[in-house]
Amino acid sequence: MIDVDGYRPxxxxxxxxxxxxxxxxxxxxRDGWQFxxxxxxxxETPLEAMYRELEEETGLAxxxxEVICATHGWLRYRLPNRYVRHHQRPTCIGQKQVWFLLKLVGDEDALKLDASEKPEFDLWRWVDFWYPAAHVVNFKRQVYERAxxxxxxLVEDLFGVQLGSLPPRDEAGSPPTGPRDGRAAA
Structure with a gap:
């Protein structure tokens, strides 16, 4: 499903x-990491799609x-030209997204990356709040930062912490430090 402007919901x-x-x-x-x-x-409504995708990609029901919040309206990103399938109609030029903030209330042992027939991920870890905005592929970076x-x-209020602002990137586009105490599971 692609809208009249070429964006996939x-x-x-x-x-x-x-x-x-x-x-x-x-x-x-692949070597790409993402949410x-x-x-x-x-x-589907965005909420219904979120629960389906959550279960397909993480095994979580x-x-x-707990759903904490969702963004208002669509956050859009354009695909780099090399990823646009110009021969397909309608042509998808990017994605428009509603983002959801969730809190895990069950045990992390419930995470199952192979819950669907075609798993999307093969490894996961917990990272600091701003880490993903600096480490996602460039064309998704602005949407990650906005979300x-x-x-x-909300996270500051929920956990009583000060997250500060998005850390500056070094010349290579990476933040000064990587994930700390990253936990990975296959």
Whole structure:
């Protein structure tokens, strides 16, 4: 499903653990890391799509999470020209997303990356709040920054912490430090 402007409706998921760290996963057979996300079906609301994608990509069901907040309206990103399939009609030039902030209320042992027939991720870890905005592929960076900025005050209130602002990037586009105490699971 692609809208008249060429954007595919999509949902994104920011999942918090009990320590306020974020679920960060590696795409299967690739070196790219990202938040869970996926396209909406024409008969789904964003919330319904989010629960379906959550279960497909992480194995978590609705009872494993608490929905804290969602972004208002669509956050859009354009695909680099090399990823646009110009021969397909309608042509998809990017994605428009509603982002959800979730808190894991179940045990992290419920995370199952192979819960669907075609797993999307092969590795995951918990990372600091701003880490994903600096480490996602460049064309998604602005959307990640907008979603995280929207959620930051809620996370600060929820956990009684000061997250500060998005850290500056070094000349290579990376933040000065990587994930600390990153936990990975296959």
């Amino acid at each position: 999509n949902v994104g998921i920011v999942l918090l653990n009990a320590d306020g760290r974020l679920f960060w996963a590696r795409r299967i057979n 869970p996300q996926g396209g909406m079906r024409s008969d 609705a009872h494993h999470v 995280l900025r929207h959620f930051a005050p």
